[in-house]
Amino acid sequence: MKQNKIKQGVITGLTFGLIFIFLILTGFTQVGSDMIGNLLGNFEKAGAENALPVINLILFTGLIGLLMGLSTSKANLSNTWLASLLNSILAGLIAGLLVGAVILVTGSFHSQGVDFRNYLPKLGSEQMNYLLHYTTPLAAGTTYLITSTVASLIGGAIGKAFRQQSWTAHSMTWTKNTVKNIGKKLKLGQSPQRKIITILGLIVAGGLLYLLPLVWGSYWNYTMGTVAIYILLGIGLNIIVGFSGQLVLGYVAFFATGAYTFALLTAPQPHAILMNVWLAVGISVIVSTLTGLLLGLPILNLRGDYLAIVTLGFGEIVRILIRSDLLTFLTNGPKGVTNVVQPSWLGKVFSDVNYTHFLFLLVLIALFIAKRLKDSRTGRSWIAIREDQTVAQATGINTFKSKLLALALGAALAGLAGALFASRNQFTGPEDFTLMVSVNVLCIVIVGGMGSLPGIVVGAMVLKGLPEILRELDDYRLLVFGALLIAMMIIRPQGLWPAKKVSLELQRKDSLGDNIQEVEP
Amino acid sequence: MINKIKELKITWGSAIRVIVGSVVAVYLIWRVVIITFGSGEFGPDTWVRFLITGLVIGGIYALIAIGYTLVYGILFMINFAHGEVMMLGTFAGYFVLEALSAMPAPGTDANINFLNAQPVLSILLTFLAGAGVSALAGYLLEKIAYRPLRKAPRLIPLISAIGASIFLQNAAQLLFGPQRRQYINPDLLWRGQGWMIPVSGKSVMLTYTGGFSFVLSILLMIGLFILVRKTKLGKSMRAVAENKQAAALMGIDVDSVISKTFIISGILAGSAGVMWGIHNGLFNHYVGFLPGIKAFTAAVMGGIGNIPGAMIGGMLLGLMESLGPALLGLDFQLKDVIAFAILIFVLIIRPSGILGEALTEEKV
Amino acid sequence: MKLKSVFVLLVVFVLALTACQPSQDVEETEVSVEETEVSVEETEGVVEETEAVAEETEESDSSLPAACLEDELGCAVIQAGETIKIGMGAPLLGDYAMFGIDISQGVSLAFQMDDGFEGWTYELVAEDTGGSPEAGAAVANKMVTDPTVVAIAGHIFSGSTEAAMPIYEKAGLPMMSPSATEPTLTQRGSTVFNRLAFTDADQGKFAADLLFNELGFTKIAVMHDGGSYGQGLADVVRAEFEALGGEVVAYEAITTGEADYVAPLSAVAAAEPEAVYFGGYAAEAIVMMNQWSQAGLDGVLFFGCDGTYGVEFTDKTGPNGEGAIAVSLVPPDSDEKTAFDQAYFDAFGTEAGELSAFSWSSYDTGGVLIAAIEKVAFVEGDTLFVPRSALVEAVRTSDYVGLTGLIKCDAVGECNASGPTFYEVVDGVWVPLD
Structure with a gap:
């Protein structure tokens, strides 16, 4: 003792x-x-x-x-x-x-x-x-x-x-209970009240989203623009990983495809096609989607980690090919593509404020679409596949088709994000598409809460915003960032803003455990 | 009903396999014909050089790959920070060699340092330090970053491992600085010297460091194989891999087995790290990242969770990297493209790796 | 469990410290907030107008010196007690950290060794880019929001520089890069970008000329590391060498960070070249050199570039590196260079040239910027004013003698006026080649 x-x-x-x-x-x-x-x-x-x-x-x-x-x-x-x-x-x-x-x-x-x-x-x-x-x-x-x-x-x-x-x-318990009670009251309160609160909240949020880019200066516009692009990526990967449960580690391949397609179509060099910006965005999305389909066809039958490493390999293949001597004639090699065109509307080039607004708008649209998808028949079939592929198949879901659709949709969003990324930076080079981009996006999905859409917004803020905030720590920022990642996983494994269905599922403690009570420690 | 679905799946899969397989096979045959009967771009001596260098690197990859496979076989998680465990071993070996080379040898004249007076002992100490530090790192990594997540869904430990990888890399940069460092080898193992093998009128060098690394990696692999197959610890490792709860019911301390698994994979990674230092010389805090990814690829190619699979996968990957570009007539810059393309090809043909998953039966 | 809680506590503590730290950034952001608001009101949607301009229109009614009112970009206003800040975007973390750290150390040493201007000292604000273009633009955006940053030393890699150039152009911050070598960087009509580094085009031409005319080789192999720097050089050398009438028997690219280059070297050796030109950095060159004889390249000359020059190469190749040739901006030992080498070692504990080959040119970068600032800055009351567009002009018209010789920019911002020096390794030391 x-x-x-x-x-x-x-x-x-x-x-x-x-x-x-x-x-x-x-x-x-x-x-x-x-x-x-x-x-x-x-x-x-x-x-x-x-x-x-x-x-x-x-x-x-x-x-x-x-x-x-x-x-x-x-x-x-x-x-x-x-x-x-x-x-x-x-x-x-x-x-x-x-x-x-x-x-x-x-x-x-x-x-x-x-x-x-x-x-x-x-x-x-x-x-x-x-x-x-x-x-x-x-x-x-x-x-x-x-x-x-x-x-x-x-x-x-x-x-x-x-x-x-x-x-x-x-x-502590008092605060917890109070919060819970307030939450309950809000939920149990009459629906008109709730509606008013929701609408008010939306108006305030919309107003903030409009006003903030006007006042917070170019640095924050740039950082929040990056965050917005990563939210788009996060939504895309969330469809693949969070909804349909396919672990894809080479998501950057689709991002790179979108960025390069856009850049090569609009930049004066190396091909001088100088296509219309909006048409080029469309083509980038289509090319990325096709890449997703082509990759998905042979490999989607693979399970779990095999799929992960194959897609990881695919991401690396795309990056190495882009910068290789073999494709330099096409992609301009390691030098990258410069002078990528910025979008314009009615003859006026977007300023950084316009651009941030534009990105926020796109994020809202993408969030809305993803939300509708999640609640749709397709969305539910994805979740069924994620939970148990065999059972899903037995209930008559065409798992291959569903998975392919998820991959294609994810790739399309990545293509859009890539095109925006290239046009905002006015530059794109192979060093922007390393493995760490895929890893970062996966972290966004999981840190935010797998399968949760608000979680992605929070996750992107944390993962792309935090290193910028941590710049105060100079050389120590990545050290602290790594430590925080571990700490977060230990303290809140379900993510910062978990989806409801996933949190139910988390109570099943062990992949082996069919017996829930027994595995409680 | 279920039969029908199964049939459908098989037709889909096999159709793709047949198409991809035949296209690749035709292309390969065509290439080999070109190389043998065609230009004769490379002489036999060059091919022997490719082979030697591929085997040496393959040995290092195999050692790291075993670490991935052991951990995966038991915890079903990708230990993303495994490359960083190797990096710590490389640093430890470096510091030991630095210390030994600065130390005068006992009993001899002051001009000879300890390193050259007692080369075998020095190398042994270096490996002990590298393996020891990596084993400790693996142990602590599991205890701090993975154990609290034992019951969490599978992706959570992966993110934790990514965090650990970022943390360790930056910690090493801050502690030891960003500059590249170079191993001081004893004169016996000096880089750039070796045995000369005559091949078709020319002599091909097999370096001492290369031969040493290869033999050592084979020995370590044999040792591991005996450990897993013949000892009690190996038996309990296999039992835990098969079914944790059943193993616990049989009186196996699951936590301690998992810890020991991390220690073993740390020892192998640390040895690989020291080999890397002795053979290549240069390293910095980033040294673990690339071999880590490669070894992970090798482990999956051989069938993840399968120890002989990881060995074969590692060797194969090393050979593909050195022979592949030459065989296909491509630039050496594209060797990773070839390696990954072959990985995809292998997995399309055999969806659970060359040897399949052996440590365990069924796992998603 | 114990460890876990301890760890978590530590993390929380660190976060709390970060959050509480009152930094100047708070003020700065506020300033920029005001500026932007003003610009929005005043310009009514004229988007091209920059913040810097808005700042001046707002402040024009206050009593600014005449020189600032005349300057189209206005002045950087530095109060007593503040420092004159020079920004830098460099890879300080990750795979390429040694370049960023070396260059930031070189520049900051130049600032430390200077006694300041009328009581104001210089300060280097180096931010991490990790080497990626995207982060380069992020850092540039951060730099332009700080009104006391007057100039930029950098950026380090061409890609990051490329992404940052338009942002600095808008804000009127002059740049001086010690290491961005991409030839087209200076051909974009940028008024702010200047560099000390050689362009790949010049260096490649000199190298091909030396190989063919002076050393008399007719059959060479060309290799590079797949990066934009290495590939750029290799392409130029191949084109120039073939134009001179020589034959390039093998052209091979390698990947960086490997343990073993025997395979690509053997493939090159099979073509039996008389010399191998390599465009890339010391890390790969050292491994290649150590495996030279293993690949069957005995007796074949290794010809490097300014990325392979430096003590690191000779230290780590030892006898294997004997006879190798490399290029550098740095002229043979001068007293200033020896003094700098000593000061660098005292300050940072590593030798100049050990982390990267750019220690000396980064020191000169600091020197050039100091000289330009001192030319245009002036004091009124207890405030220092640095007219921005005058400074852009002053950097472009620099005429300065540093460690790397004469630094005099031409019309597009190529500032290295003294030619390259070729070095050969003799007995483990770089010796100028006659």
Whole structure:
């Protein structure tokens, strides 16, 4: 019993210690400290010339310690005050010792003039001095140890106090219930009320969609334009993956086909066809659809992951062929196609504001069509195929035809998105169509919630918008993004805005389990 | 009724198979005739070179592919971050070699470093470090990113794996910097030196690193095969792959078997990573991505979940990449196109890979 | 379970920090919001008018210096305590990160070593593009919303530059790229785009001439890495070499990032060339060099381009790289170059030329931009004004001597006025070829 109690603290301490060392080695401590400095208004900056304010670093250490203390208290609900605090102190000590030891070792090497940067580029001389608080390694190590222990103790005490009164738990359930009740009331309320609310909501949303592009500047217009294009892609892939359940990893192939068809038809080089923009958009969509049909015919009988890798391969084939010497005469090779025509209406070329409006309009239309499709007979047959292909077949659905239709529709939307992408960027090159595009779109579909249309909008905002927002984190943005993806899958596997049918299905825990009750952990 | 549907399906599928198969076969025969009786663009020595390089790369692909196949066979998930596990192994091996080359050898004069004084021990240490770090990475990856998702639908762990892949790649760039690094080999295994094989009047070089990698990968594969077929762990792995619940009822600790599977696939990936470093030399944080995709292809081609299938798939992929463009008279830039086209072709002819799925019977 | 919660907490913490961080961007976006609104009201749907113009029409009633009122794009106004920002779109993450990091380090070193202008210092704002054209345009759009960005060092790859050019053109931000080599970039009538890098066309012509006339080869093979840079060079070399009367016996493209190029090299070797020209970067060139004899190419000359030049090549090929030839903008060792190499190593811990071959030209890019800004910027009160169209003009008329020799732009923005230097590896060191 006693051992178990201590074990918690040891594990937490070790984990946090290692995480903190990782943050030091990746240089994140510096960024974190700067952020704290910015929050506090950098009051110390005026003092020393080049020296970064040490207090920020100590605060950063303290913050991590605080979190550590909080998380130790969380695990030990049944512990007494003494044991709980002991655990926090233990965790703080262990983490502090780990970090202190690393600082001590690197610090003493550094003071002997050893340059770590060949192997660990973030440990340059300036950073090392900062990590050492501009003092000796021993003093700095001790500071880390003390800060971490004290902060962990405070965190543990706070956590324990909150849990003791279970104040947080009460408030949480209260909020949850209130939200639920409000939701119920809204749903149960008379339909005219609901209608009014819906209409009001739609008007406000429409107004925002119209007004925002006017005011938020070209950068956000561009970013939201990208988001809109990815929403179109997401809707398309959602038809294939979310509705009909076919895992396609080479969706970028159709995107590339659309973009290149459009670009080659409208750009002055290399072919100088200079076709009308709207006609070219139509042809791009048709060509992409045909590509989808041609690819689908031989391979749609494949199951699950075989289909995934075949389509992945197809995506790569398209990209490599586009940039290869073999097709350079047709596609202009790795240089890409430049001066792609922008759309115009009544002789006026779209400005970026017009373009954003236009994209939003298309997204709304596509969402509407997808919604109608989902509720149609075809849509239900897709869902039947997704749930169980054999049963679907037995009920008289032509599964092959349905799957092919889904693939063709998805490809058509990707073709449209590609044409818009090329025309908005006025440029298209093979580097825009890497495997990561397919992966991103798949992430949009799943992060938003598989089979859910509002989920796609949310997912696209998160996946294409978040990296732009995370630009503040500079080099760390993709690191944080990857971590967030994992965290999201663990916390909300059903997606940010799950579809209702899928969430029912999620309760079936195991692919093997025909017995639902048994597999509950 | 059901019979009728089945018949219909078979006619659809077989019609396509016959058409595609015959077109490809005719084209291949025509190409081979052209090459043998026609231009004679490449001499026999060139063909031997193609063969050697294909086998060496194939061995590396096979090792990574086994990792995919093991994990897939048990969890039915594509471990997208497997390439990154290999990358961590490559880094670990590099650091060990750097340390050993900076260390003076005990008992000899100061001019010879440890690496050259004890080459066999050094290489062994390097492989241990690479395999160990990759095994640890695989273990932690499963524990942090996949285990909480054990019960989730199949696509969820895939996204988690993609997240892990992005995270690990960027973590490695931030930790170790973006520059390419090069393995310091002991003089015994110096790159660009090897045995000379006389082929039709010319000598073809089989490099020491290439021969070493190939032999080692074969040995590792044999070892794995024995492990899966003969040991208790292998038996329980197969049992878990077959049916998790039944295995649990038989007293097998499913969680621990899954962890061990990740450790084994990590060991293989780490060894492949060190081989990559020793044979190729150059690497950076991005080194795992391309081999990862290739190995995944190889695993599927052989029949995913099937260990001999992954070996054959890997070797075949390596050979196709080196021989394919020459056989078809295409640019070497298109070798991936050829590889993927053959993959599609194989799957159309045999929808569950060359050897089919063996670790398990039936899975969607 | 424990690990999971810990991890989640960390993530939440990081997010909270990001969200709370008060950045200048908030102000900037507000500024641009005002501007756009004004432009919408005033111009009544005249879409061509840019924001920058709108800004000036609005501010014209306030007391701006005369030079700013005359300038058709207006001034960048930099208050005391702010820095003069120079933007850059570069691949800082991912597969091509070493190019972006090297170039941004080179440029920022130029800014660090400069003592500033009348109390204002220069700051490099480098944003990640990952090398893709799409992200290049995104970064460009971000740069033009920041009114204190006065010029752009970059972008790095031709595709990203291509996508960004029209956006900077509209905003009137002069560009100086150390590395975008696509020949047609300067033939689009852009007033803002300039580059230090050689165009592929020039370099290829020099290389073919050297191969045929000086070295006396008649049968060569041409290879490239499939990228726009490598393919562009290879095509020019093939055309020029054949025009001179030589024979190109093999033309092969490879894929980047592989472990083994024995197969394509063997195919090239079967055609028995006297030399192999390679258009591409050091990563592939090093692997190829190390497998040279394995592929049966013993005694065949390796002829690279400015992407293969640099210490990385000699370091990592060792004896295998002996005798290889490459091209560089960088003239043989000068005192300035030695000083720069030392400063670069001290600052970043890697040698100049180890990450990419563009360390020196990126330093010069910074230098050229500083010189141009100092020519047109002026102080009134405690505010610094940089007239934008004057700066565009000043960059185009640069006349500057840097590490890479004379930098003097011609009418379309080709700024490298000194010719290339050919280098050969002798005893593991690049030595100028006579």
